[in-house]
Structure formats: C-alpha cells, structure tokens
Amino acid sequence: MISTEQMLFRLFVAAVLGAMVGYERERNNQPAGLRTHIILMVGSTLAMMLSINIAIEFRPYVLNGDPTRMAAQVISGIGFLGVGAIIRYGPSIKGLTTATSLWSMAIVGLAVGAGYYLTASLTTVMLLITLNLINFLEKRFIKPYFTYQLTLETEDDAGALGNILRVVGKYAETSQRIRIRKDLKNRRATYSITLKVKEDLVVDGMLADLTALEHLIKVELD
Numbered sequence: 001m002i003s004t005e006q007m008l009f010r011l012f013v014a015a016v017l018g019a020m021v022g023y024e025r026e027r028n029n030q031p032a033g034l035r036t037h038i039i040l041m042v043g044s045t046l047a048m049m050l051s052i053n054i055a056i057e058f059r060p061y062v063l064n065g066d067p068t069r070m071a072a073q074v075i076s077g078i079g080f081l082g083v084g085a086i087i088r089y090g091p092s093i094k095g096l097t098t099a100t101s102l103w104s105m106a107i108v109g110l111a112v113g114a115g116y117y118l119t120a121s122l123t124t125v126m127l128l129i130t131l132n133l134i135n136f137l138e139k140r141f142i143k144p145y146f147t148y149q150l151t152l153e154t155e156d157d158a159g160a161l162g163n164i165l166r167v168v169g170k171y172a173e174t175s176q177r178i179r180i181r182k183d184l185k186n187r188r189a190t191y192s193i194t195l196k197v198k199e200d201l202v203v204d205g206m207l208a209d210l211t212a213l214e215h216l217i218k219v220e221l222d
Contacts, residue, residue: 014045030098041109048113078106145196149222155215171206172197
C-alpha cells in the first residue's frame with residue numbers, strides 16, 4: 001500500500017506540476033487557470049492513490065479488485081470541466097486549448113498518484129512546450145485568422161449590400177452565410193456578416209471605409 005508519507009509527497013508533486021501549467025493558462029487570461037489546475041491535479045492524484053490502496057486493502061474480500069476503475073471515472077468525468085472552459089465569443093470559440101490541458105493534466109495527476117514521477121514531469125514539460133513554443137511559432141509563421149461578426153444597419157437601398165461587400169472584400173474574407181433582416185415599416189435593413197481577417201489591425205481601416213458609405217445608419221463589430 002501507499003504510505004501516508006508517500007501520499008503527501010505525491011500530492012505535493014501534483015500541486016507543483018499543476019501550478020506550472022495553470023500559471024501559463026492564467027497568464028493568458030483563460031477561464032481555467034492556476035487554482036483550477038492545481039485542484040484538478042491534486043484531486044486526480046488522490047483518486048489514483050485511493051484506487052490503488054482500496055484495491056490492495058480489500059483484495060482478500062474482492063476477487064476482481066481493479067485499481068483503474070476510479071481512475072477511469074476521472075478521465076471521463078473531466079469532460080464536464082472541459083465544457084465549462086469552452087466559451088463562445090460571437091462567431092469565435094475560446095477555451096479549447098484550456099479544455100484539453102485540463103484533460104491532459106488530469107491524466108498527469110493519475111500518473112503521479114501511481115508513482116510515475118518522471119513520466120508525469122516529462123509530460124508536463126511537453127505540455128508547457130506545446131502551449132508556449134508552438135503558440136509562438138503559430139503566430140510567427142502561420143498567422144491565424146481573427147474572426148468577427150459584422151452587423152450593419154442601413155437604409156433599405158438596393159445597392160447597399162453590394163457596397164458593403166465591396167468594402168469588406170478589400171480587407172477580409174466573408175462568410176457564405178450573410179443574414180439579412182428588413183424593417184419594411186421604417187425602410188431599413190440589417191446585415192450580419194461573418195468575417196475572417198489575418199491582421200487584427202486592418203479592422204480599423206475597414207470600419208473607416210464602411211462608415212463613409214451612403215445610407216449607413218449604424219455599424220457594430222463583435
């Protein structure tokens with residue numbers, strides 16, 4: 001069985017490893033940060049140790065004691081936390097990386113609970129490299145798109161949509177799905193367009209050109 005001293009040491013190791021990844025997530029303003037990762041690691045580590053000790057302690061009474069049963073519930077149950085970390089901001093989805101880091105760190109906690117210190121430490125280092133170095137390389141070479149939801153209200157003019165798309169096309173890629181809502185009583189139209197731009201700064205120029213359009217009443221960008 002795992003002694004009390006060993007259990008305390010493993011919980012300490014789990015807290016340290018959880019803090020390493022949690023700090024990186026906290027620094028990037030993610031919903032699941034330092035405290036969440038530490039608590040998750042400590043909890044999953046304790047679950048793994050209890051699974052092992054209970055299976056050993058009750059072995060004379062249970063023929064098929066399986067120390068992985070409680071650990072398996074941790075892996076499946078962590079999905080609820082992952083869903084909570086995923087947030088939708090207009091057309092964009094944030095938190096997928098944090099959700100996967102939570103799931104991975106739960107398994108790291110199980111590894112610590114089982115006594116695989118080196119494997120757990122190396123996995124944590126690999127996660128930190130992925131979160132930091134790969135993120136830097138993506139921004140430096142891949143330059144991901146920024147996604148926005150553009151909403152414009154105009155007078156109900158036949159050429160309004162064409163003028164809007166002409167301006168937007170200079171700066172961004174537009175979605176094939178453009179929602180149009182018309183107010184016949186007040187002779188107004190509202191257009192909702194999903195945009196993708198490679199440079200966040202070009203948005204200012206696009207908004208300036210859109211504001212200069214005739215018949216435009218209001219423009220919003222989310």
